[in-house]
Amino acid sequence: MKERYLRSLRLLSECYHSFEQMSGADIRKTGLTQAQFDIIVTLGNTAGMTFKELGRKTLITKGTLTGVIDRLETRQLVRRISGREDRRNTIVQLTAAGERTFEQVFDPHIQFCKQPFSGYTETDFITLEETLEKLKNRLDATIATTKTAAQGRKSSL
Amino acid sequence: MKERYLRSLRLLSECYHSFEQMSGADIRKTGLTQAQFDIIVTLGNTAGMTFKELGRKTLITKGTLTGVIDRLETRQLVRRISGREDRRNTIVQLTAAGERTFEQVFDPHIQFCKQPFSGYTETDFITLEETLEKLKNRLDATIATTKTAAQGRKSSL
DNA sequence: TATTGTTATACTCTATAACTATA
DNA sequence: TATAGTTATAGAGTATAACAATA
Numbered sequence: 001m002k003e004r005y006l007r008s009l010r011l012l013s014e015c016y017h018s019f020e021q022m023s024g025a026d027i028r029k030t031g032l033t034q035a036q037f038d039i040i041v042t043l044g045n046t047a048g049m050t051f052k053e054l055g056r057k058t059l060i061t062k063g064t065l066t067g068v069i070d071r072l073e074t075r076q077l078v079r080r081i082s083g084r085e086d087r088r089n090t091i092v093q094l095t096a097a098g099e100r101t102f103e104q105v106f107d108p109h110i111q112f113c114k115q116p117f118s119g120y121t122e123t124d125f126i127t128l129e130e131t132l133e134k135l136k137n138r139l140d141a142t143i144a145t146t147k148t149a150a151q152g153r154k155s156s157l
Numbered sequence: 158m159k160e161r162y163l164r165s166l167r168l169l170s171e172c173y174h175s176f177e178q179m180s181g182a183d184i185r186k187t188g189l190t191q192a193q194f195d196i197i198v199t200l201g202n203t204a205g206m207t208f209k210e211l212g213r214k215t216l217i218t219k220g221t222l223t224g225v226i227d228r229l230e231t232r233q234l235v236r237r238i239s240g241r242e243d244r245r246n247t248i249v250q251l252t253a254a255g256e257r258t259f260e261q262v263f264d265p266h267i268q269f270c271k272q273p274f275s276g277y278t279e280t281d282f283i284t285l286e287e288t289l290e291k292l293k294n295r296l297d298a299t300i301a302t303t304k305t306a307a308q309g310r311k312s313s314l
Numbered sequence: 315t316a317t318t319g320t321t322a323t324a325c326t327c328t329a330t331a332a333c334t335a336t337a
Numbered sequence: 338t339a340t341a342g343t344t345a346t347a348g349a350g351t352a353t354a355a356c357a358a359t360a
Contacts, residue, residue, distance in 0.1 A: 005274040005283050006267060011289035014310075016173035017216065018296035019166065020301065028329095033349065042327060059174065064350055066320060071349085080252065088318040088359050107311035110163060115302075116295035117162040125161050131288045132168035134281075139175035145272075151202065185352095190326065208342060221327060223343055228326080245336050245341040 008012050012135070026112045035060060035068050037105070040077065040094070044102035048093025050083065077101055169292070177279070183269045192217060192225050197234065197251070202289050205250025207240065234258055248253035 027037045041047070049057075055065045069092055072078045077098035083089030094102060114150045120128075184194045195215045200206070206214075212222050228248055229235045234255035240246030252261060277285075 003267070003271075005271055005277070008274070008285050008289065009270060011286060011293060012176060015169060015239060015289050015293045015296060018209070018293055018300060019169060022300050025303070028348070033328095033348070052317090061351075061353095062319065063321085063352075067349080083318095086318085088176055088321060089243060110160070113166060114162055116292070116299045117165070119295070120162070125165060127284070128165050128288055128292065129168060131285055132165065132172050132346090135273070135285065136168060136172045136175055139172060140177060142273045143175060143179050146182065191352095192327070209340090217327085218329075219342065220329075220331090223329075227338085240341090243337070243341085247342060 006026055023061075023109070023113060026109055030101075030104070030109075032101075035064075036072055036077075039068060039072060039092075040098060040102050041106055043092065043094045043098070046093075048081065050089045051092055052089075054092055055100075060064065072098075102123045165292075179273075180266070180270060183266055187258075187266075189258075189262070192221075193229055193234075196229060196249075197255060198263055199252045200235065200249065200255070201263055203250075205238065205248045207246045207248055209246075211249055229255075270278050284314060 002130060024034065030037065035058070038060075039054065042054060042057050051062060051065055051069075054060075055062055058065075060068060069078060069080070070151065073080065076095055079094050079095050081091040081093065083091055117125075182192065184191060187194065189197065192215070194210065195217075199211060199214050208219060208222055208226075211217075212219050215222075217225060226235060226237070230237065233252055235249050236252050238248040238250065240248055274282075
């Protein structure tokens with residue numbers, strides 16, 4: 001039982017890195033970096049959102065986000081719009097080309113990511129979800145205890 | 158059932174990022190980057206290893222590894238030794254200061270990482286391990302099908 | 315004064331490929 | 338020729354802090 005959690009953490013790490021390797025190879029084929037892909041996917045099917053919200057959802061801090069958005073804007077995949085209510089806000093939204101990229105990239109990617117689950121039964125999914133949910137709750141609770149406030153979680157896929 | 162796997166993948170991603178956030182905050186307090194920490198931990202309790210092996214274990218490619226090791230060598234935490242058998246090899250090993258760092262850093266870190274599991278029962282651990290192991294096997298099988306050969310997996314905690 | 319986003323700085327990692335020295 | 342590691346290059350993310358415009 002001693003240090004048993006280490007095995008679990010190692011497995012979590014290995015699972016994620018395997019997923020990253022699989023998913024990342026597919027993403028890089030699109031010519032987008034992981035961060036750029038996250039932004040495109042987060043903005044897909046929305047009317048756009050502020051830097052603040054985008055940063056919260058993708059876990060990219062504002063300084064970095066400016067650079068990422070700059071590069072996407074250079075490629076004309078997103079645009080910046082000044083907020084009308086609060087003019088301190090900048091809304092980032094997909095351009096038409098960005099929406100096309102989203103469509104070309106997102107669906108094939110999630111189809112690609114479906115592969116490992118081909119043999120999963122309903123019970124397998126329930127177990128997996130419950131197990132991960134429990135772990136996530138514990139991890140987040142620990143974070144909340146460690147620092148006074150926990151921030152938002154990354155979720156792009 | 159449609160697209161059900163997306164929820165699982167999102168949970169996996171969220172778990173890992175929560176873990177990273179928790180673990181990363183603890184690691185950064187040591188003044189080491191994640192890559193540097195991985196190297197120190199991988200070299201801890203060994204007589205050293207070649208660049209090739211170190212790269213395989215940490216999933217850092219050789220070009221990057223040279224830079225990471227350079228910075229650790231500057232800080233006198235590791236040293237390079239020419240291989241005696243095959244002089245093309247370079248063995249990397251912890252210096253005395255590196256070993257001290259390993260000891261100061263590793264044990265507190267794994268104690269820190271124990272926190273989320275304080276309420277876990279034996280059954281919880283078994284479920285978690287089996288669930289993650291199954292997922293990892295499926296992910297790796299997919300990778301193996303996608304590319305002809307799958308490489309080693311990252312494991313430093 | 316507080317907030318949103320930008321800019322600047324300095325570092326670190328990544329991917330790729332050409333190169334050196336050994337084998 | 339093949340392998341181990343280095344170097345070079347170009348790009349990208351990170352952390353931190355100072356700053357401008359707006360509230």
